[in-house]
Amino acid sequence: MEEYVGALWDRLITGAAEKRHAAAAVRLDDIAKSAAIFFRALGGDPGLGISAAPAVRHGARRRLLQRVAGSGEKIELSWRDGEVLRLPSQIDLFAEQALNRDLYFWLVALAAADIDSSLPWIIRNQLATQATLERFPGLQNRYARLVAAVIALRIPPQKLPPDEAAQENAIRQALQYPGTVGAITLAARPFQPVPLWPHPCPPVSAAATGAAGAGSPEQGGSAANKKSRRKHMAERTDAKEDKNGFLMMFRAESLFSWSEFVKVNRPQDEEDDAETAQLAAEDMDMLTIARDGKTSAASVRFDLDLPAGAADDTPLGEGVLLPEWNWKKQVLQPDYCSLQQLIAMDAKPCELPSALKNTANQLRRQFQALTPVRHWLKGQQDGDELDMDAWVQLASERNSTMPTSEHGLYRAQVNQERDLACLLLADISLSTDAYVSNHARVIDVIRDSLLLFSEALAATGDSFALYGFSSLKRSHVRFHYIKGFEEQYSGQVRGRITAIKPGYYTRMGAAIRQAASLLVQQKKRQRLLLILTDGKPNDLDQYEGRYGIEDTRVALIEARKLGLRPFCVTIDTEASDYLPHLFGAGGYVVIRNPEDLPKELPLLYAQMTR
Amino acid sequence: MDTKTDNTPFYEPGGDECELFERAWNNRLPLLIKGPTGCGKTRFVSHMAARLNLPLYTVACHDDLTAADLVGRHLIGDGETIWNDGPLTRAVREGGICYLDEVVEARKDTTVVLHPLADDRRMLPIDRTGEQLQAPPSFMLVVSYNPGYQNFLKGMKPSTRQRFVSLTFDFPTAAQEEAVLVGETGIDTMTAKRLVSIAGAFRALRDHDLEEVASTRLLVYAATLIKDGYDPVRACRAALVETLTDDAETAVALHEVVSATFGR
Numbered sequence: 079m080e081e082y083v084g085a086l087w088d089r090l091i092t093g094a095a096e097k098r099h100a101a102a103a104v105r106l107d108d109i110a111k112s113a114a115i116f117f118r119a120l121g122g123d124p125g126l127g128i129s130a131a132p133a134v135r136h137g138a139r140r141r142l143l144q145r146v147a148g149s150g151e152k153i154e155l156s157w158r159d160g161e162v163l164r165l166p167s168q169i170d171l172f173a174e175q176a177l178n179r180d181l182y183f184w185l186v187a188l189a190a191a192d193i194d195s196s197l198p199w200i201i202r203n204q205l206a207t208q209a210t211l212e213r214f215p216g217l218q219n220r221y222a223r224l225v226a227a228v229i230a231l232r233i234p235p236q237k238l239p240p241d242e243a244a245q246e247n248a249i250r251q252a253l254q255y256p257g258t259v260g261a262i263t264l265a266a267r268p269f270q271p272v273p274l275w276p277h278p279c280p281p282v283s284a285a286a287t288g289a290a291g292a293g294s295p296e297q298g299g300s301a302a303n304k305k306s307r308r309k310h311m312a313e314r315t316d317a318k319e320d321k322n323g324f325l326m327m328f329r330a331e332s333l334f335s336w337s338e339f340v341k342v343n344r345p346q347d348e349e350d351d352a353e354t355a356q357l358a359a360e361d362m363d364m365l366t367i368a369r370d371g372k373t374s375a376a377s378v379r380f381d382l383d384l385p386a387g388a389a390d391d392t393p394l395g396e397g398v399l400l401p402e403w404n405w406k407k408q409v410l411q412p413d414y415c416s417l418q419q420l421i422a423m424d425a426k427p428c429e430l431p432s433a434l435k436n437t438a439n440q441l442r443r444q445f446q447a448l449t450p451v452r453h454w455l456k457g458q459q460d461g462d463e464l465d466m467d468a469w470v471q472l473a474s475e476r477n478s479t480m481p482t483s484e485h486g487l488y489r490a491q492v493n494q495e496r497d498l499a500c501l502l503l504a505d506i507s508l509s510t511d512a513y514v515s516n517h518a519r520v521i522d523v524i525r526d527s528l529l530l531f532s533e534a535l536a537a538t539g540d541s542f543a544l545y546g547f548s549s550l551k552r553s554h555v556r557f558h559y560i561k562g563f564e565e566q567y568s569g570q571v572r573g574r575i576t577a578i579k580p581g582y583y584t585r586m587g588a589a590i591r592q593a594a595s596l597l598v599q600q601k602k603r604q605r606l607l608l609i610l611t612d613g614k615p616n617d618l619d620q621y622e623g624r625y626g627i628e629d630t631r632v633a634l635i636e637a638r639k640l641g642l643r644p645f646c647v648t649i650d651t652e653a654s655d656y657l658p659h660l661f662g663a664g665g666y667v668v669i670r671n672p673e674d675l676p677k678e679l680p681l682l683y684a685q686m687t688r
Numbered sequence: 689m690d691t692k693t694d695n696t697p698f699y700e701p702g703g704d705e706c707e708l709f710e711r712a713w714n715n716r717l718p719l720l721i722k723g724p725t726g727c728g729k730t731r732f733v734s735h736m737a738a739r740l741n742l743p744l745y746t747v748a749c750h751d752d753l754t755a756a757d758l759v760g761r762h763l764i765g766d767g768e769t770i771w772n773d774g775p776l777t778r779a780v781r782e783g784g785i786c787y788l789d790e791v792v793e794a795r796k797d798t799t800v801v802l803h804p805l806a807d808d809r810r811m812l813p814i815d816r817t818g819e820q821l822q823a824p825p826s827f828m829l830v831v832s833y834n835p836g837y838q839n840f841l842k843g844m845k846p847s848t849r850q851r852f853v854s855l856t857f858d859f860p861t862a863a864q865e866e867a868v869l870v871g872e873t874g875i876d877t878m879t880a881k882r883l884v885s886i887a888g889a890f891r892a893l894r895d896h897d898l899e900e901v902a903s904t905r906l907l908v909y910a911a912t913l914i915k916d917g918y919d920p921v922r923a924c925r926a927a928l929v930e931t932l933t934d935d936a937e938t939a940v941a942l943h944e945v946v947s948a949t950f951g952r
Contacts, residue, residue: 115897115941119889124896183944213885216951462756469764487764490754658896 103170104178106130111654113186117163120190125624125631127655130167131156134277138270139233139242153271156185157280161624163189164280171273172227180220184274187217200252200262203275207256224274225253232270241265400588402552405628415588417555422577427569430533434526434676438533441680445537448496448684454489461488498687499541499563499600503593504528504578505611506546506558511580512612514672520612520649521580526676527610528560528575534680536567540687541600544571545593546578549585551619556582557592563600586615587629590644594637606687607637607644610679612672614656631660645686647679699728699735700868702860709736712853718806718829720849723857724894726903728868729832732857733787742826743784745775749794755801758788759814771817780805780812783826791831799848805829806851859891860904868904873911879920882949883907886924889945890932897938902928920950 106113106128114128133152144150154166165185169178191206191213211218229250235243242265249269252259262269399413430438456465468487504527510520528544535542543565546558558578561571590609597605615626634644646657646666657666667682669675709732712719721729730746737744747758760774779786791799804811810823831852860868862884869880887902894901910927914920924946933939 109940111937112940112944115893115938116944118896119893119941119945121889121892183948187948214948215882216946216948219951462754462761464762464764464769488761663893663897663899 098170099173099178100170102173102175102178103168104175104182105168106165106182107167109179109182113165113182114655116183117186117190120187121192122163122186122190124659125627125656126158127162127623129162129164130154131164131277136271137268139238139267141233153273155271155273155277155280156189157277158189159280166273169273171231174227177223177227181224181273184217184221184224185276187214188274189276198261199275199278200248200259203272204252204256204259211256228272228274229253239265242267242269245269398557398592400555400591402587403629403632405625410632415552415555415585417557417588417592419557419559421559422574425570425573425577427573428576429569430529430572431526434529434533437677438530441530441534441677442537445534445680445684448538448540448687454491456489457486458488458490459486461486461490463489465489496538496540496687497602498604498606499543499597499602500535500606500608500683500687501543501545501563501593501597502528502531502608502610503589504544504546505548505584505586505609505613506578506580507548507582507584507613507616508580509584509613514649518673519580520672521578523649523672523675524610524612525575525578527679529572530676531679531683532561532567532571532575534683541602543596544575545589545596547584547586547589547592548580548582549588549617549621550582551617552585552588552621554582555585555588555592557589563596583617583621584611584613584615584626585617585621586611586626587633590630590633590637594633594640594642597642598640604687605642607642608683609644609646611646611648611650613648613650627656627660634660647675647682649675696738697731697735698868698871699731700860700864700871702728702857702864705732705855705857706736706739708853708855710740713740713826713828716810716825716828717853718831718851720852720854721830721832721857722835722854723832724859724903725834725900726905727857727859728904729857730787730789733785733830733832737785737787740785742828743779743782744787745779745784746787746789747775748789749791749798751793751795753794753798755798758798759801759812760816762816776801776805777812777814777821780821780823780827783824785828785830788829788831790833792833802829802831802848803851806848859887862888865904865907869907869911872908873915875911875915879914880911882920883910883914883924886928886946886949889949890928890942897941898932900932902932906931921947924950 110128117126117128118124131154133154135151136153140150156163156165158164163186165182169181171181172178187210188203188206191209193202193206193209195202197205207221211221232246232250235246235250238246241263244263245265246269248259248262249272252262253272253274397416397418400415400417401410401412402414403410454463455461457468458465465487472487504524506521506524510524513519514523532542532544541563542561543563544560546560547556548558549555558574560574560578561567565571586609590607593607597607614623615630616622617626621629637644644661644665646661647669648657648666649669649672651668651670653666653668657668660666669678709719713736721732723729733746734744747753756774758774758776760772760777762769763772764770773781776786778784788794788802801812804813805823806829810827812821812823813819814821859865862881865884865887866877866880869875869883870877875883884907887904887907890898890902906927910923913923913927925943929939929942929946933942
């Protein structure tokens with residue numbers, strides 16, 4: 079009973095304190111793509127992704143009810159850094175949905191304004207507001223409505239102590255009459271957050287402080303976590319080397335909170351209750367992540383996944399040294415990556431799986447129509463030459479006073495030249511181990527796609543090659559030989575396709591450079607580099623986020639300069655965040671339902687090369 | 689040489705392209721114009737043809753365009769066949785300008801007939817009639833294409849490209865584009881400025897979110913609708929947003945740019 083009343087009270091008081099409007103809420107997920115395009119249209123950096131801002135404690139004065147309810151301590155504010163533009167994961171400040179939506183687009187417009195970031199926060203925001211309103215006069219009405227609505231939500235100066243009132247007045251004036259406030263005298267207590275402006279002192283994200291993503295392995299298993307745009311605030315710390323993992327180095331009482339960093343040396347432990355952990359993480363101000371890469375269970379599982387030297391695929395010759403683009407320094411680092419060509423050792427020749435046979439037959443028939451032919455069509459309405467047979471027939475019909483029928487009197491030459499070579503590069507990193515449905519993993523889908531693709535292309539006679547790639551830091555980029563240009567499609571190739579195993583990470587740039595160097599040797603008029611992937615470039619070292627994307631972009635630009643045409647086929651639904659930057663608007667396609675990939679891929683190829 | 693008449697189509701030069709065109713014509717050099725759709729390539733050529741007082745034959749190239757479509761073919765009359773010149777042959781005979789718009793769209797074997805015409809031979813062999821036409825000095829071959837066009841795997845054959853003097857067109861500067869809008873539609877300067885600012889924002893999305901971006905031609909359409917009294921936001925939606933994209937989310941973003949400029 080007490081619990082029931084407690085819960086009821088909590089709901090009542092929280093509801094009363096939090097003037098939120100769930101019904102009018104606008105979620106970031108729903109507008110993220112449009113917001114990103116809007117940002118780029120306004121001149122924003124096209125390489126920037128959009129992500130949800132974590133809630134931060136603002137420390138400002140709250141209304142009495144909020145204090146009683148213990149709510150309103152945190153707020154999601156927007157900001158941008160070199161990697162991402164962060165926006166609240168949802169906006170439900172106002173009762174009008176249109177106004178909540180306007181706030182999103184206003185924040186994006188403000189983020190696109192190029193204002194010197196060294197200026198004080200209050201000046202910067204006023205300048206950005208002025209610049210935005212001047213450039214987009216249509217926003218003036220909307221801005222006025224937003225300001226009125228935001229001010230209505232704030233604690234009025236009359237109810238504040240004098241120092242806070244002065245501070246509040248300055249902010250209100252800056253909002254209403256941007257450009258009129260020169261400085262702000264800070265009160266003892268922080269000012270109430272201003273949802274119309276970006277975060278005054280944005281926390282520096284872990285990704286921006288270097289060594290991005292180290293120790294965050296690609297997830298095998300559930301992909302549920304990927305779906306959330308929300309990122310947690312994180313800080314890096316050095317993992318203390320505990321010599322003896324069983325010696326208790328801390329007092330048990332200090333374990334009450336999640337937020338304290340405790341290095342526990344227990345690599346076998348696994349967090350079974352992932353959901354509880356997720357909830358706990360949501361509540362944290364800061365997640366502390368150690369650099370040793372061994373703290374999370376997934377990482378441990380992954381590292382143990384490394385095959386022993388003897389069991390690994392056979393390396394083909396020496397490693398190839400390849401350059402890599404460092405976007406922070408804007409330099410191409412020569413001989414930075416070492417790539418190993420590998421071939422599956424235990425691949426046995428095999429037949430096409432029976433489940434694919436029907437589809438393969440169907441595709442082969444469709445693709446035979448693409449086989450290069452050059453022949454004359456008779457009886458055409460239009461063409462290069464006269465069709466003498468038709469002409470004689472028409473003449474005799476006329477002479478015999480019979481009614482003449484409609485005739486095409488020309489012969490036309492149908493000429494389909496297919497002078498092209500295609501290299502298909504498949505991502506076989508560990509992320510492809512994730513399940514896409516109850517019975518298939520990404521890797522299964524990729525295997526089936528490669529099989530059907532080969533079946534279809536074997537029917538056209540187009541020259542093609544298949545390679546797979548994965549990586550483990552820059553010293554070990556794995557480039558799997560499946561089928562070369564000179565090799566016939568055979569049971570042996572099918573065997574190699576069937577033998578591919580997911581593992582490691584996605585150092586895409588190096589793989590693209592290697593693939594391009596192979597494809598460029600093909601003396602064909604059209605050379606197509608098809609890249610099949612399920613996610614972003616990523617690796618254990620700094621090769622993550624912007625770094626990986628920019629390196630991949632440079633590798634693609636190099637490939638285009640060589641006269642190759644790169645095209646990406648992906649099943650990553652968030653691909654619209656970064657793929658246009660890499661491949662251009664017409665240079666990629668997202669397969670919404672991964673299970674369709676095996677059938678879609680050959681058809682897509684047919685469409686592109688028709 | 690300025691034979692500009694009142695019938696010369698309006699054209700706002702962006703640089704020295706008129707001079708280059710005249711010099712190429714004087715020296716019998718073929719010209720290749722590159723540039724995005726709707727930036728004024730076709731208008732430029734008609735302007736120059738009028739200015740030089742030459743007949744102009746424009747061919748919009750496409751997948752199925754055959755050599756016979758350009759050169760000509762036998763037509764069947766009552767009991768006999770009659771040879772019928774194609775636009776290229778006619779331009780050569782009359783010493784005019786033959787303009788092949790979007791030449792990369794034409795099949796590769798079609799463009800081969802241009803080779804002897806485009807180099808110093810300036811000759812058009814017509815296999816079917818056994819003629820060898822020598823182009824008169826006033827004949828000029830002009831081709832254009834859009835390099836940004838993401839028609840996968842299409843491009844111009846290097847051996848064809850190598851025969852042309854080339855000129856790159858891009859969208860005009862903001863001030864020139866405003867002048868074009870005012871000149872073409874008689875719209876007020878403020879509206880012209882806003883339309884150009886919208887186009888600028890859309891053009892930032894070139895090759896990224898949009899396959900093709902707002903051309904001056906589309907801006908002229910929007911300006912025409914606005915001049916006619918149509919609501920500016922709706923005019924831009926019809927003439928720009930909906931024309932440029934089929935993707936709902938992209939359309940939302942473009943529409944936001946429009947309403948941020950014209951208000952709502």
